[in-house]
Each structure stands twice: as structure tokens, then as C-alpha cells.
Amino acid sequence: MHLHIKQANIGYTKTLISNINTGLNLGEVCLLIGNNGVGKTTLIKSILHQIPLLNGEILINGKNVKEFSVKEIAEQVSIVFSKSIIPQNYTVEDLISLGKYIYYPFYFELKKQDRNEVLHIIEELDLLQYKNTLVKNLSDGNLQKAFIGRALAQNSPIIILDEPTTHLDEKNKIVILKTLRRLAKEQNKLLLFSSHDWRLAKEFADKIWYVKDSHLYSGIVEDVLLQHDELTNPSLFQINEKFVSPTIIAPDFYKEMLYSLLQKNFQKDLSDLKFEFKINIWEISLNNKSHNCESFEEILKTIQNIH
Known part of the structure; x- marks a missing residue:
């Protein structure tokens, strides 16, 4: 640090x-x-x-x-x-x-x-x-x-x-x-x-x-x-024109949180990824393989490794 x-x-x-x-x-x-x-x-x-x-x-x-x-x-x-x-x-x-x-x-x-x-x-x-x-x-x-x-x-x-x-x-x-x-x-x-x-x-x-x-x-x-x-009071800005969103299946607030996280950190097409929120676990799917994450920090690390 x-x-x-x-x-x-x-x-x-x-x-x-x-x-x-x-x-x-x-x-x-x-x-x-x-x-x-x-x-x-x-x-x-x-x-x-x-x-x-x-x-x-x-x-x-x-x-x-x-x-x-x-x-x-x-x-x-x-x-x-x-x-x-x-x-x-x-x-x-x-x-x-x-x-x-x-x-x-x-x-x-x-x-x-x-x-x-x-x-x-x-x-x-x-x-x-x-x-x-x-x-x-x-x-x-x-x-x-x-x-x-x-x-x-x-x-x-x-x-x-x-x-x-x-x-x-x-x-x-x-x-x-x-x-x-x-x-x-x-x-x-x-x-x-x-x-x-x-x-x-x-x-x-x-x-x-x-x-x-x-x-x-x-x-x-x-x-x-x-x-x-x-x-928390959900609000969404569009700030990254190069970002292409993946499929996100989640309650609206969690969907907004994930969307904000991804567009801040990835200036690329993520449309081949699928995210689904299942009882406090995010399931990330790519090419018939899935990865489970318990936090947004884990999501960032997982995407960096698989995409």
C-alpha cells in the first residue's frame, strides 16, 4: 500500500x-x-x-x-x-x-x-x-x-x-x-x-x-x-461509451451496482458474459463454464482472469 x-x-x-x-x-x-x-x-x-x-x-x-x-x-x-x-x-x-x-x-x-x-x-x-x-x-x-x-x-x-x-x-x-x-x-x-x-x-x-x-x-x-x-438510493449515469454490457439477471439495485462496477473498470465488450444473482452469490457464465463470486471485488478479479 x-x-x-x-x-x-x-x-x-x-x-x-x-x-x-x-x-x-x-x-x-x-x-x-x-x-x-x-x-x-x-x-x-x-x-x-x-x-x-x-x-x-x-x-x-x-x-x-x-x-x-x-x-x-x-x-x-x-x-x-x-x-x-x-x-x-x-x-x-x-x-x-x-x-x-x-x-x-x-x-x-x-x-x-x-x-x-x-x-x-x-x-x-x-x-x-x-x-x-x-x-x-x-x-x-x-x-x-x-x-x-x-x-x-x-x-x-x-x-x-x-x-x-x-x-x-x-x-x-x-x-x-x-x-x-x-x-x-x-x-x-x-x-x-x-x-x-x-x-x-x-x-x-x-x-x-x-x-x-x-x-x-x-x-x-x-x-x-x-x-x-x-x-443507497439507486441512480445510474452513462459515462463509458466504449463499454458493452453483459447480460445481468438480478434485482434492480444489484443490477445497477454491477453495471456501475463493470463500466468503470472495463472499456470493452462484455456481452459474451452472463451474470446472475442467486441468494447472495453472483454466478458468472462464459462458454458454458461458470464461476461463483461472493463480492464485487471477487467479480473484478474473476473477469480479469477469464476475459
């Missing part, structure tokens, strides 16, 4: 989340979810070592965060908060370029390679037409993309976003999260983002960290959601 939390209690004088044992690998996208005041932001600040743990340890690439300098933390983790100070006289290019200055004294000129990387990020986020626009004049959606661009420019293996879709409409939420998921996979980044909207997990996340009653529940999104009825 690239990010590993071991037997950790987090909080200030009072424990907000106790005995956290979880972790994430590079290339994974994780949604951190829970009600206001349960400790989501406190957990993020603990990972950044801005708040000391009450117990346990947090490791990044095998090293305890307590042993990192501020500069080393910035090299390992980039952060985007929901509320950020908007520089009044900075253009989009200026703001995104700030991510590179963790490697230089601020008065240094960026190298040509750095400027090329900044330009590539601007293009990736579809901000080229706003390259020279003052960030104070951007829409909420484009402003959030610019701050995400600054985080990407840091070139850190971990990107954490605290409520990145707050104040955004549904269209911009989907655009930003699709872009982030693609970049996480293509660039092998570990992406952790918090939100109040659990539906985003079904379509965009691999793992979920759900904080409830001072405990953090973690695992494959679909497995965690099915274990907590209060989270």
Missing part, C-alpha cells in the same frame, strides 16, 4: 475516528464520505501531518508521516480544498505554475520542461482558451479545474481533494470527476476525494472510506454501499 493507516485514532483532544486500519494503492480512486463533523477534514489534515495522531501511525510509501519535512509532504501529497483564496492578479497559467515552485525558491524562473508540463495540464483540463484569463473571472467549474491543475503540477503521487465538487452543477461535477479518474489511471496517481454525494462513488471511485459512528468502513465501493442501507 502506498498510503497505509494503522490502528490510528484521529481527532484533537477528543477522538473523532478510532482504530482506523486501511490503505490505498497508486492508481486507485477513493471517495471519503460521511456527515458534517464526523472527522473527514481532520483525517485529511492527519494524513498531511497538520494534526498529530492520538494513536497509531500513517505511512506514505512505507515512511511515517511524522518523519517528513513540510517540503517532503508537498512532494508526496498535493491538496485541493473546497474553499481556496483566489489570487486577484493571477492568470490560469500563473496559478497552475505555482504547483512547480515546491521544487524551487519562488524567485526562480521555471525551466522549459516545467512550462511544457504546465501547458500539457492546461490542455488536459480543457482550459487552453482560458490560459491567460485572470482566475477571478472564471466560472466556478473552471476555477476548480485550475486549482486541480495546480495540484497536478506538483507531480505528487497522492492527490487529495476536500469537497472538490461543492457549488458545482451536475454537469461540471461529472466533467471534473471523469477527468480526475482518467488522470489517476493514466498517471498512476492515488486520488482521495471527499464528498457528501455517495452517488459519485458508484460512477467514479474504486474504493470508499465511509465514516459513521466514529468508525471508518473501507473497501470496494459496491461492497461497502450494500452493507449500509442508509447510503
Whole structure:
């Protein structure tokens, strides 16, 4: 695990989340979810070592965060908060370029390679037409993309976003999260983002960290959601045009869960597969052979082995 939390209690004088044992690998996208005041932001600040743990340890690439300098933390983790100070006289290019200055004294000129990387990020986020626009004049959606661009420019293996879709409409939420998921996979980044909207997990996340009653529940999104009825309110987005669905025989909610899982993880034709839900067991059929799975995590591993 690239990010590993071991037997950790987090909080200030009072424990907000106790005995956290979880972790994430590079290339994974994780949604951190829970009600206001349960400790989501406190957990993020603990990972950044801005708040000391009450117990346990947090490791990044095998090293305890307590042993990192501020500069080393910035090299390992980039952060985007929901509320950020908007520089009044900075253009989009200026703001995104700030991510590179963790490697230089601020008065240094960026190298040509750095400027090329900044330009590539601007293009990736579809901000080229706003390259020279003052960030104070951007829409909420484009402003959030610019701050995400600054985080990407840091070139850190971990990107954490605290409520990145707050104040955004549904269209911009989907655009930003699709872009982030693609970049996480293509660039092998570990992406952790918090939100109040659990539906985003079904379509965009691999793992979920759900904080409830001072405990953090973690695992494959679909497995965690099915274990907590209060989270589930079925809704389906179509986000993967290359995905061809297999035959799925199951109750509507389980069918939606499986559909979401498959289209997130497979950009190919799965129509030769048949899935049937039978008393808490998924039966997968291919070429007259069948495989039984008890969880969505097992389904992913099985498809990767047989298809």
C-alpha cells in the first residue's frame, strides 16, 4: 500500500475516528464520505501531518508521516480544498505554475520542461482558451479545474481533494470527476476525494472510506454501499461509451451496482458474459463454464482472469 493507516485514532483532544486500519494503492480512486463533523477534514489534515495522531501511525510509501519535512509532504501529497483564496492578479497559467515552485525558491524562473508540463495540464483540463484569463473571472467549474491543475503540477503521487465538487452543477461535477479518474489511471496517481454525494462513488471511485459512528468502513465501493442501507438510493449515469454490457439477471439495485462496477473498470465488450444473482452469490457464465463470486471485488478479479 502506498498510503497505509494503522490502528490510528484521529481527532484533537477528543477522538473523532478510532482504530482506523486501511490503505490505498497508486492508481486507485477513493471517495471519503460521511456527515458534517464526523472527522473527514481532520483525517485529511492527519494524513498531511497538520494534526498529530492520538494513536497509531500513517505511512506514505512505507515512511511515517511524522518523519517528513513540510517540503517532503508537498512532494508526496498535493491538496485541493473546497474553499481556496483566489489570487486577484493571477492568470490560469500563473496559478497552475505555482504547483512547480515546491521544487524551487519562488524567485526562480521555471525551466522549459516545467512550462511544457504546465501547458500539457492546461490542455488536459480543457482550459487552453482560458490560459491567460485572470482566475477571478472564471466560472466556478473552471476555477476548480485550475486549482486541480495546480495540484497536478506538483507531480505528487497522492492527490487529495476536500469537497472538490461543492457549488458545482451536475454537469461540471461529472466533467471534473471523469477527468480526475482518467488522470489517476493514466498517471498512476492515488486520488482521495471527499464528498457528501455517495452517488459519485458508484460512477467514479474504486474504493470508499465511509465514516459513521466514529468508525471508518473501507473497501470496494459496491461492497461497502450494500452493507449500509442508509447510503443507497439507486441512480445510474452513462459515462463509458466504449463499454458493452453483459447480460445481468438480478434485482434492480444489484443490477445497477454491477453495471456501475463493470463500466468503470472495463472499456470493452462484455456481452459474451452472463451474470446472475442467486441468494447472495453472483454466478458468472462464459462458454458454458461458470464461476461463483461472493463480492464485487471477487467479480473484478474473476473477469480479469477469464476475459
